Amino acid sequence: MPNQGFPxxxxxxxxxxxxxxxxxADLKVHGKGMMALARWNTQGQPRLGLVVSKKNVKLAVQRNRFKRLVRESVxxxxxxxxxxxxxxxxxxxxxxxxxxxxxxxxxxxxKRLIREASAATT
Incomplete structure (x- = not known):
């Protein structure tokens, strides 16, 4: 079983x-309520950063829930x-x-990010 941690x-x-x-950004993917920008790195593995402003999500509990779910998904x-x-x-x-x-x-x-990344490399 592969390592499922988030180091x-x-x-x-x-x-x-x-x-x-x-x-x-090499790749840009939109979803309902969110957008992901991506750029190729040299590590060979995905790295995640989150931007959740108070202007868009007022309550801290809501910002933290969003960040927690995104981290878990990655x-x-x-x-x-x-x-x-x-x-x-x-x-x-x-x-x-x-x-x-x-x-x-x-x-x-x-899924869209993986598809766009594979299209960009071919």
Whole structure:
């Protein structure tokens, strides 16, 4: 069974990591209430960063729920995701989605990201 943890090596940790993705994103994938930007990295494994502003999601409990669900989703799919740095940004209204809908949105987001990444490499 593969390692299903979420160690520091799977996270974007500092402003430089985020800037690297924002400056020139190779892939852009939209979902309901969220958007993911991705850029190829040299680690060969996905790394995740999250941007959830107070302007878009007012309550801390809602921001934390969104971040927790996104991290869990990436943790479970880390073997399928390509070697990219991913920044997931929350949009207005994401807090209105229930957990099941959010899981479906994230599953579709990762499928589209994998499809676009494989198309970009061929």
């Amino acid at each position: 520091r090596c799977l996270r974007l940790l500092n402003a430089g990591d985020y800037r690297y993705v924002f400056e020139q 943790r479970l799919r880390q073997e399928q995701l390509p070697g990219v740095d991913i920044v997931v940004m929350a949009r207005r209204g994401v807090h209105e989605l229930d957990n099941e809908t959010l899981h479906r949105q994230l599953h579709g987001l990762w």
